[in-house]
Amino acid sequence: QARLEESGGDLVQPGGSLRLSCKASGFPFNRHAMNWYRRVPGKERELVATINIFGGTTYVADSVKGRFTTSRDNNKDTLYLQMNSLKPDDTAVYYCMTSGGETRGQGTQVTVSS
8 A cells, every 4th residue: 555654743943944754655666756745724735846756856846945955765765855944934734745646645744933
């Protein structure tokens, strides 16, 4: 059974950093480009970043450009999102998804507040 499980969400002060992880299982992770999304209640979900199967970043949202980076370790079937210089507007549920939409995780909550 294909599965994605995010972790690493937390409460952090403005200016802080977090690293989110997304562990894949049950499907060939190294054959899928991957997306990070975030969702705030009452708003459209936002595509944050996309990474191809080789580890190259192909998209980063303007709202996080220069602060967030995505990477992957295909040997560990794991996707990462490094988030620096966090702002209150970054507060959201972050989740990962295969680029084709076949599999998505449940999400992890990131709260940026003093």
